[in-house]
Amino acid sequence: MSGKPTGDGAHTVLTAFEILFRRHAASLRRHVRAAATRQVSPDDVVAETFLVAWRLRDRVPADPAQAEVWLLQTAWSVLARHDDALARDHALSRRLQGRLSGPDxxxxxxxxxxxxxxxxxxxxxxxxxxxxxxxxxxxxxxxxxxxxxxxxxxxxxxxxxxxxxxxxxxxxxxxxxxxxxxxxxxxxxxx
Missing domain, CATH: 1.10.10.10 (Winged helix-like DNA-binding domain superfamily/Winged helix DNA-binding domain)
Incomplete structure (x- = not known):
């Protein structure tokens, strides 16, 4: 699935990406749903994973089995970023709570x-x-x-x-x- 979507090749790349999505989205959603916390929507993680796949489409393996592994690794990275962001938000919230709370x-x-x-x-x-x-x-x-x-x-x-x-x-x-x-x-x- 390499190449930029230009001219007649655009249809080919979109079709290849559509096939990738249809082939792996449901499986990816199940894996993410099992691993995601309540604060993270599995559908958001899957959508963000395929957005990364689209941006890095030159790196997505053509072999379906390897593509699924690549997508799972990407999904774990997306989940890790979400978890890190949540941890930062909670830490910031705790720090601000100490500063914002004062006498009644x-x-x-x-x-x-x-x-x-x-x-x-x-x-x-x-x-x-x-x-x-x-x-x-x-x-x-x-x-x-x-x-x-x-x-x-x-x-x-x-x-x-x-x-x-x-x-x-x-x-x-x-x-x-x-x-x-x-x-x-x-x-x-x-x-």
Whole structure:
């Protein structure tokens, strides 16, 4: 089956290749089907094998028995290339999986959303305190000042600072609970 398909010889070469295909395709398909993995289609391997045979038609032996051996060797090479490509794909997938997987963004979004809601509830509860209690609580919680430092900063007696913090915390607990209930009602109403 040598020669380029030109002129009258084109018909001869195509006929010879057609005979080769008809003679060996079914047998080749059975062998490939037995050896192929699930990820590789036996029909694709057979088609690619005959494509290689067409490209290398000068090397295909004319003897049918030798041609079948040549086609089987070519099919094994095609299968090996497919298996190598699959192995590379799996290795790349594993490498990329390690790079692409990171912390779950949904957890961070949920945390920030809940934190925002809690801060809004705390701000609403804090705004409902009396101005002296609000200022004392802010200096203690946000400013991290001690009782004595708050007393010095506000010019208020130490016992008054203590009393404002006790009253402020107690009121904040109650107000925070009320704000939490309101927030739940708002969420239920907006769903």
């Amino acid at each position: 963004v949904a957890d961070e979004v949920t945390y920030r959303w809940e934190l925002r809601e809690r801060l809004a509830m705390a701000a609403a509860a804090l705004s409902r305190l009396s101005p002296p209690e609000r200022e004392t609580v802010k200096l203690y919680v946000i400013g991290h000042l001690s009782y004595a430092e708050i007393a010095a900063a506000t010019g208020t007696p130490l016992n008054t600072v203590r009393a404002r913090l006790v009253r402020g915390r107690r009121r904040l607990r109650g107000l925070a609970e009320q704000e939490a209930v309101r927030a739940r009602w708002r969420r239920c109403g907006s769903s």
